Amino acid sequence: MNRKVKEVADLVGISVRTLHHYDEIGLLKPDAVSESGYRLYSPANLDMLQQILFFKELGFPLKQIHEIITDPTFNRTEALILQKNMLIEKRSRLDQMIVTINKTIQYEKGAIEMNEKERFKGLGFSHNPYEEEARKRWGNQRVDEANEKVQSFSQEEQQSISNEWESIYTHLASLRDLSPSSTEAQKAIATWYQFLNENFGTYSLEAFKGLGEMYVQDERFTTNIDRYGKGLAKFMNEAMSVFAEAKKQ
Incomplete structure (x- = not known):
């Protein structure tokens, strides 16, 4: 089932303008256009959009994402596995920063002692x-x-x-x-x-x-x-x- 740009935007939670921009820079071009000129996104387009948003969440610039997903050797399943591992590692770093913040709050209240090394752990x-x-x-x-x-x-x-x-x-x-x-x-x-x-x-x-x-x-x-x-x-x-x-x- 093909979806119009507004449907995709509502489904994913991004703006129509973002999808238009992705189309304009060649990052995500819809597989079809209706007789009325509406962009129509296929299930394959949605799969690729998911990949793009995962890469974006991991901090990849759009130019680099474009290079990755248009590479002839690009493999969607392999990319998902890598993205999962990278997100796990990112979560680990964020968890460490949260621990540091919580300890710093306790330190500021005078509840615990905290040396300089501990205050910058995970940063x-x-x-x-x-x-x-x-x-x-x-x-x-x-x-x-x-x-x-x-x-x-x-x-x-x-x-x-x-x-x-x-x-x-x-x-x-x-x-x-x-x-x-x-x-x-x-x-x-x-x-x-x-x-x-x-x-x-x-x-x-x-x-x-x-x-x-x-x-x-x-x-x-x-x-x-x-x-x-x-x-x-x-x-x-x-x-x-x-x-x-x-x-x-």
Whole structure:
């Protein structure tokens, strides 16, 4: 049974305008149009819309979602399994943040003691515990340049960078069962390399490769990165090494 755009919007709980936008950018084109010019969405269209909304909930930008679902190798069942695992991991991170918030409320009331580490548990990469190690590996100048650049960002820019960071890591986590040298993995790692260079100073290929090695050599990195998906740190290390060596040739 085909459904008109308003029916789909009411069924799913999104706006007609959103569906029109998805059509205009080629993300979700209805399979048919009525003689009166109404968009008609097929059951297959609804299946794809479900996938799009799952990816969107996980923080994927629309452009990236389009690339994923139009890839000839895209498999709906595999995608659903990955999305389920990613949502479970996201829920785990949110649960940890809720625990931290509840403890902080009790701390503010004077009911419990709470150290600084406990107050930031589950809050990701905003607080960087790895600066000392970074200074040892790449020197003070590189780290100071990165810190200066970050401090120059407005609050809106910082939020945008944080969102993009999460999106990149989430996407990489969805690929971690592939070969690190696969086209998909290398494309995602190239995005990570570009993101670092655009926002945190200039990374040489050697420094990028060294960063990947730190992901598995320093358990603090490994623990934080693997919150997005078990084995992600190892996958990124190998993919970053392949990327750096390929670009040197």
